[in-house]
Amino acid sequence: MYTFEKKDSQGILNITVTKETWDKTVEQVYQQNKSKFKVEGFRAGKAPRKVIEQHYGEHIFFEDAFDAIVNEEYSKFLEENKKIVPASHPHADIKSFTPDKGLEAVLKFDLMPEFELPQLSSLEAKKGEAKVDDEQVAQELEASRAAHARYVEEEKTAENGDFATIDFVGSVDGVEFDGGKAEDYRLELGSHTFIEGFEDQVVGMNKGEERDINVTFPANYPAENLAGKPAVFHITLKKVEKKVLPEIDDKFVSDTTEYETVEEYKNAIKENLAKMAAERVERDYEVALLDEIAEKANITLGEAMIEHELHHMVEDFEHRLSHQGMTLDGYLQYIGKTIEEFKAERKSDAEKNIKTRLVLQRIISENKVSVTEEEMDKEIEAYAARYNMNGEDFKKAMAPNDYAFFQNNVIMTKVLDLIKSKANNK
DSSP states (O other): EEEEEEEEEEEEEEEEEEEEHHHHHHHHHHHHHHHGGOTTTSSOSSSSSHHHHHHTTTTTTHHHHHHHHHHHHHHHHHHOTTTTOSSSSSEEEEEETTTTTTEEEEEEEEEEOOOOOOGGGGGGOOOOOOOOOOOHHHHHHOOOOOOOEEEHHHHHHOOTEEEEEEEEEEEETEEEEEEEEEEEEEEEETTTTTSSTHHHHHHHHHHHHHEEEEOOTTTTTSSSSTTEEEEEEEEEEEEEEEOOOOSHHHHHHHHHHOOHHHHHHHHHHHHHHHHHHHHHHHHHHHHHHHHHHHHHHOOOOOOOHHHHHHHHHHHHHHHHHHHHTTHHHHHHHHOOHHHHHHHHHHHHHHHHHHHHHHHHHHHHHTTTOOOOHHHHHHHHHHHHTTTTTHHHHHHHOOOHHHHHHHHHHHHHHHHHHHHHHHHHOO
């Protein structure tokens, strides 16, 4: 039997099991597992329960019997109380146990938060204004110049601002280390791309010159085997170049773009920037609306839900670090934080993620937002068109998980359009 109580955002299930039920469960566990035990003088699966308990210890079946009872009672509770929705796996503890009286246990688990959505027409978030100025256009033009820069070799001593092409081999205590070797590496002197002091020691070198450069890796360097270590890089300077930027004129534009004049190119840049600014403003507005809904819904989260979300956030971050050749431990050492501090800094983001999902799920459910086959086809075809692919061919090549991705895109678009339409209809 069980009793249940709510305490804040937590569910507490007290389970009481009689001696008879406990003995019956232990016997069932014995019957299910007896073939796994080997006892001298008995064939596999034929040793009596008492013999196995004497040989392996009287509590050999305790853990499995406990799990069986807890799982059965928990399942029964959920079946009989369908309005109770757990938000985490239960944590079970033994309150008391005696062979002649039976078992008392308690299960604790977070409950899915109960909350009321605010009226969407009451939302006060305002959409910002998409702005593009001449400075942004000028920055894009400069980026275009840089992308088409020429590098002119000069017979001169390397100076800050020059681009030095070098070969280098790094070693610590006379031993080369992974990632410390390269050939024909183009380095902008003065850019502070390399370890502090490296580029300064290349300055003053001449073409063909070799030199040993002494540096010390920072104490918080991501690679733990190098952090704080003095290192020697043997350098060969192969080339010194100046970066020459082209003039932005009609010829440059017609040679490098689909436009004919500088004015046409500027107008196209401005139009593209305006489009991106409008998309950014729209995204920011959507985020502001969701934040406002979550705040007004006044959702109280259990710690287990937050910890679960943090776990996934850390896993995702660790996966992205691995693509950069870094480990989470190395990164934490680099920023000088413990994993506990790292998670604490992201706790508010975890709470925001959960609350946003909860309000979206509620809005989708209450408004019966769904996706038609035609809407899915349209979404997939639009996506395929970005990569100059035929929609039907793209669908044939889709993996099973891809369908869920596009379905989620359509649902999110529809629910956000719904929220915005109601928020603007005051």
